[in-house]
Amino acid sequence: MSSEVVTHRPELRKSVAAELRRGLRRRLDEYRLTVRLLLQRPLAAAGLLITLAYVGIAVAASFLPDRDILQTDFANPFPEAPWWWGAGRPGSWFGTTYPGIDLGMAIFKAIRIDLYYSALVVLGGALIGILVGLVAGYKGSFFDEALMRTTDVTYSIPFLVFAIAVAFVLGRDFTTLNLALLILWWPPYARLVRAQVLSVKENKFVEAARAAGASDTRIMFRHVLPNTLAPVFVQVSLDLGVVIQIFAALIFVGFAPQGGFVPELGALIFYGYQQGAASYPWTILFPGLALVVFAVGVNLLGDGLRDVLDPRLRR
Amino acid sequence: MRLALFIVRRLLLLIPTLLGVTLITFVLSRAVPVDQLVAIYINPHSPLPRDQQIAAAVRLLHLDEPLPVQYVYYLSSLLHGDWGFTNTNLFAGAVTDAVVLFFPPTVELAIAATLLATIIGIPLGTISAIRKDRLPDHVTRVVAFTGYSVPLFWLALLLQILAVQYIPSLPIQGQVTPGILSGRSWVVGSGVFDSQPTHFLILDAALNGDWEVLRDALWHIVLPALTLTYGVLGGILRMVRSGMVDAMNQEYVKTAWSKGLPEGVIIRKHIRRNALLPVTTVVGLLFAGLLGGVVLVEDVFIWNGIGRWATVAIISHDLATILATTLIFALFLVLVNLVVDIIYAYLDPRITL
Numbered sequence: 096m097s098s099e100v101v102t103h104r105p106e107l108r109k110s111v112a113a114e115l116r117r118g119l120r121r122r123l124d125e126y127r128l129t130v131r132l133l134l135q136r137p138l139a140a141a142g143l144l145i146t147l148a149y150v151g152i153a154v155a156a157s158f159l160p161d162r163d164i165l166q167t168d169f170a171n172p173f174p175e176a177p178w179w180w181g182a183g184r185p186g187s188w189f190g191t192t193y194p195g196i197d198l199g200m201a202i203f204k205a206i207r208i209d210l211y212y213s214a215l216v217v218l219g220g221a222l223i224g225i226l227v228g229l230v231a232g233y234k235g236s237f238f239d240e241a242l243m244r245t246t247d248v249t250y251s252i253p254f255l256v257f258a259i260a261v262a263f264v265l266g267r268d269f270t271t272l273n274l275a276l277l278i279l280w281w282p283p284y285a286r287l288v289r290a291q292v293l294s295v296k297e298n299k300f301v302e303a304a305r306a307a308g309a310s311d312t313r314i315m316f317r318h319v320l321p322n323t324l325a326p327v328f329v330q331v332s333l334d335l336g337v338v339i340q341i342f343a344a345l346i347f348v349g350f351a352p353q354g355g356f357v358p359e360l361g362a363l364i365f366y367g368y369q370q371g372a373a374s375y376p377w378t379i380l381f382p383g384l385a386l387v388v389f390a391v392g393v394n395l396l397g398d399g400l401r402d403v404l405d406p407r408l409r410r
Numbered sequence: 411m412r413l414a415l416f417i418v419r420r421l422l423l424l425i426p427t428l429l430g431v432t433l434i435t436f437v438l439s440r441a442v443p444v445d446q447l448v449a450i451y452i453n454p455h456s457p458l459p460r461d462q463q464i465a466a467a468v469r470l471l472h473l474d475e476p477l478p479v480q481y482v483y484y485l486s487s488l489l490h491g492d493w494g495f496t497n498t499n500l501f502a503g504a505v506t507d508a509v510v511l512f513f514p515p516t517v518e519l520a521i522a523a524t525l526l527a528t529i530i531g532i533p534l535g536t537i538s539a540i541r542k543d544r545l546p547d548h549v550t551r552v553v554a555f556t557g558y559s560v561p562l563f564w565l566a567l568l569l570q571i572l573a574v575q576y577i578p579s580l581p582i583q584g585q586v587t588p589g590i591l592s593g594r595s596w597v598v599g600s601g602v603f604d605s606q607p608t609h610f611l612i613l614d615a616a617l618n619g620d621w622e623v624l625r626d627a628l629w630h631i632v633l634p635a636l637t638l639t640y641g642v643l644g645g646i647l648r649m650v651r652s653g654m655v656d657a658m659n660q661e662y663v664k665t666a667w668s669k670g671l672p673e674g675v676i677i678r679k680h681i682r683r684n685a686l687l688p689v690t691t692v693v694g695l696l697f698a699g700l701l702g703g704v705v706l707v708e709d710v711f712i713w714n715g716i717g718r719w720a721t722v723a724i725i726s727h728d729l730a731t732i733l734a735t736t737l738i739f740a741l742f743l744v745l746v747n748l749v750v751d752i753i754y755a756y757l758d759p760r761i762t763l
Contacts, residue, residue, distance in 0.1 A: 248430030390559030
């Protein structure tokens with residue numbers, strides 16, 4: 096209705112466009128402020144840098160086909176140390192792993208896979224959780240009760256064991272493993288968002304929007320949702336570090352896709368472990384370090400975001 | 411009296427949780443094809459044709475009933491102690507028999523790690539809070555921080571590598587030196603063993619006065635316990651530190667300072683005692699969390715507990731075992747949470763029961 100009116104009155108349309116631009120500029124200013132505040136904190140800045148570096152590696156790795164950089168060498172399959180390790184392979188910074196694959200390149204490819212799947216789990220979980228939490232918190236009653244009981248149940252199951260059970264039943268390729276993790280990953284987000292919604296919806300501006308005749312859907316998405324997202328961003332950042340570890344761990348304990356070399360960090364550690372951890376320590380050390388550095392990075396970023404996004408500390 | 415009421419209410423709340431957990435394992439168990447479910451009932455050498463055997467097994471397991479009815483049968487068989495059969499290279503037989511064997515080592519490991527984490531965590535957290543924003547605090551926070559970021563199975567492997575290199579006498583896998591248990595009257599079996607009277611090897615060795623086994627078992631628990639401790643230390647440190655920092659700013663602490671009480675007394679009696687309350691919860695939850703982390707650590711250290719049983723089952727394609735371990739872990743977690751809640755309610759007079 097209102098959009099029809101606007102299209103017939105050019106001067107009004109112009110002012111709406113100006114309003115939208117102003118809104119967009121305000122939002123951009125907020126993002127810029129967030130980044131500036133983050134960069135002011137050395138640890139958070141380091142976290143941001145590490146996270147961006149991993150994303151960069153992942154993007155770069157998707158442009159390089161496996162067959163070009165993961166060359167197997169069955170004539171000489173046993174792991175060789177990096178050149179600086181002592182009696183290592185000249186020119187190789189990270190050594191090689193079984194079967195004669197350059198470990199640096201394998202990690203390069205592996206970061207892409209690990210990052211992709213853990214981001215899928217965390218972002219997917221966050222998205223489902225936000226929607227469920229929003230509706231449960233806003234509408235309340237039966238839906239709310241059902242959600243809270245569901246999250247209670249999922250909380251009472253040790254995550255890894257349950258993921259093992261689900262992945263076991265569903266199959267053992269990356270996609271089903273991902274689904275198994277996703278089933279478990281949204282309830283905490285739903286709980287987080289619900290708690291936020293419960294306090295945000297008591298605000299005067301929600302009442303004002305309702306008095307102005309805004310629909311429930313509009314209030315939920317325009318007025319309530321944006322004010323609940325800060326802790327979600329923090330949680331997403333922290334969770335990325337957890338999920339990437341769980342993903343690698345599941346692959347390590349026996350969910351590696353069958354058939355050939357899989358460039359995934361948990362699988363890389365497993366290959367090294369199979370060959371003998373004590374004889375070829377670098378095959379275990381470097382893939383694990385790649386996990387640790389990423390986890391430290393997103394943890395630092397998450398901690399920084401928590402401070403920076405807190406409106407009480409913001410200005 | 412009010413505590414009793416609280417416990418009763420908490421116990422009643424267990425019912426929907428347990429129903430939910432069993433519903434999940436039930437759905438998972440029915441999500442696999444029927445011939446996989448009945449596979450162990452099929453005898454290839456039997457004169458009966460395969461189809462008839464499958465049909466008989468389907469009837470036996472009530473797989474031809476509607477799903478809700480099947481769920482009721484499932485629950486009733488769980489309550490009757492019929493948890494199915496496990497067939498891994500560690501143990502073949504009834505799941506309930508296997509649990510008796512695999513549960514004690516896991517609990518032993520979890521208790522060792524919880525103790526270690528508490529013993530290290532509380533003093534370190536105290537130092538961190540007292541020397542806030544100075545070097546000890548920074549060091550402690552780095553320790554806590556990396557604890558979250560290090561995959562436990564990887565840490566376990568690194569510790570093994572280091573032990574092989576630098577402390578060759580430190581055992582890197584197993585619960586005891588192979589063969590040391592043979593001829594001991596109080597232990598049955600060798601790889602997966604059953605010790606008397608409590609099934610807990612370390613405790614039983616002490617009870618039977620067998621110092622050689624006791625020393626050997628304690629020596630073997632060092633590395634896995636250390637690995638797990640590192641993983642959960644961060645949580646305890648963070649909790650103790652923030653609790654103490656909060657408490658330090660309270661009015662009664664200022665009063666204590668102005669009364670001229672000695673620093674040690676203020677730290678121990680006024681600050682820490684109040685800061686430790688939330689730590690009770692964390693220690694309880696850690697114990698539960700350890701049971702999750704234990705899966706990976708047991709796998710690397712060949713520690714024959716529930717976790718290793720579960721990982722072996724993945725490779726053996728043993729669904730009954732996977733579901734049984736899921737249920738056991740969930741039941742255990744639920745119980746630990748219950749106990750923690752009760753202890754917390756008991757300790758903190760402000761909690762309205």
